[in-house]
Amino acid sequence: MNKAMLDEVAEKLQTNEVCAGMAQLFNGLQDLRLSNQADVWQKMVETDLRPHVLAELLQLDPMTHRSFLKPRGYAGDAVLLDMVYGHPAFSKKNVPGLGREIYEYIFAGQAGRAVRYRRHIIADAIDDVASRKTRPCVMSLACGHLREAELSEALQGGHLGRFLALDQDERSLQIVHHNYSQLGVSAKHISVRDILKKKIRSERFDLIYSSGLYDYLPLKTAKVLTRRLFDLLHTEGRLLITNFLPVIEAIGYMECFMDWYLIHRDEVEMMALVADIPRNLIKRIELFVEKQENIVFLQIQKDGSAIRK
Numbered sequence: 001m002n003k004a005m006l007d008e009v010a011e012k013l014q015t016n017e018v019c020a021g022m023a024q025l026f027n028g029l030q031d032l033r034l035s036n037q038a039d040v041w042q043k044m045v046e047t048d049l050r051p052h053v054l055a056e057l058l059q060l061d062p063m064t065h066r067s068f069l070k071p072r073g074y075a076g077d078a079v080l081l082d083m084v085y086g087h088p089a090f091s092k093k094n095v096p097g098l099g100r101e102i103y104e105y106i107f108a109g110q111a112g113r114a115v116r117y118r119r120h121i122i123a124d125a126i127d128d129v130a131s132r133k134t135r136p137c138v139m140s141l142a143c144g145h146l147r148e149a150e151l152s153e154a155l156q157g158g159h160l161g162r163f164l165a166l167d168q169d170e171r172s173l174q175i176v177h178h179n180y181s182q183l184g185v186s187a188k189h190i191s192v193r194d195i196l197k198k199k200i201r202s203e204r205f206d207l208i209y210s211s212g213l214y215d216y217l218p219l220k221t222a223k224v225l226t227r228r229l230f231d232l233l234h235t236e237g238r239l240l241i242t243n244f245l246p247v248i249e250a251i252g253y254m255e256c257f258m259d260w261y262l263i264h265r266d267e268v269e270m271m272a273l274v275a276d277i278p279r280n281l282i283k284r285i286e287l288f289v290e291k292q293e294n295i296v297f298l299q300i301q302k303d304g305s306a307i308r309k
């Protein structure tokens with residue numbers, strides 16, 4: 001049954017029916033992924049799906065190719081995110097024929113749109129903190145290329161205090177430094193592990209956010225990190241974190257043909273991340289989902305009377 005579907009999709013991709021073929025593939029893989037146990041799905045991926053000739057056609061898409069290849073050692077690096085954003089650093093003009101059509105299909109899909117909304121939501125959060133406090137201090141953890149910097153009026157207008165952009169990937173930080181240091185952004189090579197080891201201890205922030213990181217963190221690490229980031233907030237400060245939801249259209253395609261496995265969380269699982277923070281230190285918790293219903297956002301505000309850690 002899998003083979004028949006893949007044969008049909010491969011045929012469509014080669015006969016100018018790319019959208020129909022990709023839609024059939026995304027739906028088919030989502031069904032297979034969500035209706036099978038993880039080990040059964042994984043076996044299917046390895047023995048039936050990836051060995052099919054269709055995989056070679058899909059590798060013509062630069063996002064699928066980069067994710068599968070992992071030149072930085074992990075899927076979803078900032079160069080790939082630039083492709084998802086349609087950022088000018090990535091030129092789709094250089095992608096020929098079928099690869100370009102597959103790219104356009106994936107770009108226009110729900111997950112791609114959700115990631116672009118996420119960028120806007122983060123930029124709005126930066127602007128919001130700047131509207132409530134003079135020269136607020138902001139931290140972005142796992143900043144990638146920090147592309148939300150280009151959408152934030154407060155950052156562009158020089159209305160922020162310290163802006164600390166942290167990532168484990170030196171090459172992404174070079175881009176951040178090159179593009180945004182003149183706006184006052186400090187790019188620093190600091191990982192989640194460093195944060196947990198309290199490498200940052202004396203500074204406090206009005207906004208700390210992390211987009212596209214929690215999708216890689218197991219529960220235990222995610223909970224401890226959330227507590228640690230919360231401790232780094234000023235009173236009234238906000239922590240904003242994001243995660244992909246479990247039931248999303250792209251899940252089967254991402255895992256199978258991009259070899260891009262995320263840790264998906266629903267709203268209840270997001271709430272579990274705040275379990276280690278004493279309730280009396282929290283002023284407000286907000287959970288919301290963006291328009292495509294692919295990404296959930298958790299925002300926690302520190303209580304004004306909370307004791308500084």
Ligand SMILES: C[S@@+](CC[C@H](N)C(=O)[O-])C[C@H]1O[C@@H](n2cnc3c(N)ncnc32)[C@H](O)[C@@H]1O
Pocket residue numbers: 076077078081141142143144145146147166167168169172190191192193210211212213216
């Ligand atoms: C999907 S990208 C998101 C980038 C950016 N925040 C965005 O929304 O476009 C994930 C980023 O997390 C970073 N990352 C992953 N694990 C990390 C860790 N343990 N410590 C610091 N950064 C990490 C990667 O280097 C990468 O830049």
